Amino acid sequence: MAIPVRRRAADVVAFAFATFATVFGLLWLFWILWMTLREGAGALSGKLFTEMTPPPGASGGLLNAFYGSAVMIFLGLVIGTPIGVAAGTYLAEHGRHTRVAKAASFINDILLSAPSIVIGLFIYELVVRTTGHFSGYAGALSLAIILIPIVVRTTQESLLLIPDTMREAGFALGLPRWRVTRQILYKAAMSAILTGILLAVARIAGETAPLLFTALNNQFWSADLNAPLANLPVVIFQYAMSPYDEWHALAWAGAFVLTSFVLILNILVRLLARKGR
């Protein structure tokens, strides 16, 4: 039963490499999180949530950026969710096996991984150029376009997980199709669809590239969605790229808040998903 040394050595090497690869992957995660925590927590202060983004050399906070991000994420969610859920419903239910649904499903998967900077250019051409100015609306719209494919995909998948016997039971009661979908399938798939929406929020919260030339940025307090709007990712980008130490500290503080938000949402979603199972 002796396996030749060479074969055994290959086995050991392969498994040592696999272990190393996993440690290697985890190492980056902890390195990035550790630096964000160390630099960000050091830069946290009460002012962060009460003052506006400062000019170079002055102290300040990120209140306008938090506000702008929150508004655009919310608006993106309100615009994107209904479209995403409806399209996902068509792919899984009302259009299942049709050519349109197959094509849309394919295209949706591609949009899911499409470069977000191109979405920014698209909204620039579509909205910013036609209205003549950067605006919070344009930013929200580009976030909605990034959110839609995620919601479509999770809606489709969670509906497909429901056994057909549920649908048949509904039809047997004489319910029309749309009521079966609304009253039976949506209820059964609700937690899974919500999970997908939360994941999509986590994704668009950190999106920077599509906001660069749609919402742009605004150093001052502005609640006007029809004008350039401050937002966390672009402020982090601008401040981190600057030569000023005060701005770097604020960028780290912003990065810390953003990363915490995104990771907590992700972990929460996974806990919820496990509970639902």
Added chain:
Amino acid sequence: MNATAASTFDTSGSSGTGKSGAGADRAFQLITAGAAWFVLILLGAITLSMAWGGRLAFQTFGWRFITSPDWDAVGGHFGALVPIYGTLVTSAIALMIAVPVSIGIALFLTDIAPRWTRAPIAIAIELLAAIPSIIYGMWGLFVFAPFMAANVEPWLSDHLGSKAVIGPLFSGPPIGIGMLTAGIVLGIMVIPFIAAVAREVFGAVPAPLRESAVALGATRWEVLRSVTLPYTRSAIIGAVFLGLGRALGETMAVTFVLGNAHDLSASLLMPSNSIAAAIANEFTEADTDLYRSSLIALGFLLFVVTFIVLSIAKLLLLRMNKQLGRTH
């Protein structure tokens, strides 16, 4: 007749044959179909709007837009060779790192790790994909690039910089900002995407196949090499293309650590540019129509290339699903 029948039996008006029911059914069908069409049209609209926005650049420069390395905003000459080259090189470095590591992770999670650690490790790897790319960029600029400049690049330049063939790749000052650093950061970012697919399909290999190999005396490495990898080949290649699609279009992380230089350089240690980074850096500064159009033309190229790469990925993954459907 139907209407009266419905009203006697059914107070909620939800009878399948009732007029209002049929109307609502049609409306619901139309709304959902409309949303699905929206997704289809979205793709066409993005492609067309990029082509339209970039038409001035394509008309002015023709093929030279792709083959010329001159990117001169003042003189009004725009050739995209440097960003195209930088995009391809950084993505290639990313895949060279991410592919073996991801397969290693998948193997570790399916064969080696104690059962109770598998879910937490898998989630931790997935979280790598959840971290916003701007955080990668900031960490890359403030932490990783200085680390590369201080520890890795001097060594590379000393030991490999004078070698015959690969020397030019590793010569130059160790400044930390450049294609190698950007490629490594990109590699880390695509690991979770490739690893997730690899892990899923490794787990889906029918047990009898693996068990037969083991019964024939194969070691676990031989099972991987001769059974698992050939069986899951199309999915693994699909995953690699998926990672490539992600790497090609990644913007913020690369923008921070690539240096935004428009010089063509063989050295991986030198600053360069990528398509996405050039757009992110320069679009708001573009002051002429031709400049803006050139950047949108870059966006068009990027979108078309990632579309093709991601389509290949999707087709390969679909093929794997079919195969799994057949054998189960």
